[in-house]
Each structure stands twice: as structure tokens, then as C-alpha cells.
Amino acid sequence: MTKLGDTREHYWLMLGMARARGVDLGQAMKDGRLSAPDYAEMVTACRSCTQPGACRKLLDSHASLATGPGYCVNQDKLSALAE
Known part of the structure; x- marks a missing residue:
């Protein structure tokens, strides 16, 4: 079973x-x-992603x-x- 990351993060x-990406989810x-x-x-x-640190740095x-x-994992x- 894959361990999921922190929901809030x-x-x-x-x-x-x-x-x-210019997407307004709301x-x-x-x-x-x-x-x-x-x-x-x-x-x-997203919680199954193995690279949240890289994502955070990219977004920063x-x-x-x-x-x-x-x-x-949500790119598509x-x-x-x-x-």
C-alpha cells in the first residue's frame, strides 16, 4: 500500500x-x-506524489x-x- 502525503500540504x-497553470478550480x-x-x-x-519538495521549489x-x-500526477x- 502506498503511503499518502499530508492532506493539507x-x-x-x-x-x-x-x-x-492558469486554472481556477473553483x-x-x-x-x-x-x-x-x-x-x-x-x-x-497529489498525495501520492513522490516529489512534493520539487513541486514546492518549482512553485516558489x-x-x-x-x-x-x-x-x-494531475498534469493531464x-x-x-x-x-
Whole structure:
């Protein structure tokens, strides 16, 4: 069984990555493009990431990102929401 990371830490990392990618997750939910279960799934997926430190450093040094890092487990979902 994979040990999941801290929920709060990964929640904030996921929000930071979404912002850096230009994705407003709250608006996506209001628009019906993201359901509450999908949102929760994204947080849980982020908790399985093995590189939260690298993610934190990337977000600390980049206000915006055209694409997410290859290790980001939510990269495809964020790319779809960014369209």
C-alpha cells in the first residue's frame, strides 16, 4: 500500500500548481467542468506524489507555468481544465 502525503500540504500544492497553470478550480466547479468528487480525487492523487519538495521549489520560483512538471500526477487534468 502506498503511503499518502499530508492532506493539507498536498491540497495547497495542488492549488498552487493549478494557479500556476492558469486554472481556477473553483470556477471550473461552478462551470460544471470539475465535480466535487473529481476535485477530491485530484487532492488524493497529489498525495501520492513522490516529489512534493520539487513541486514546492518549482512553485516558489515560478508564478506561472505553461505545462506542469512530468512528475505531476494531475498534469493531464490541469491541462484539460486550462483549455
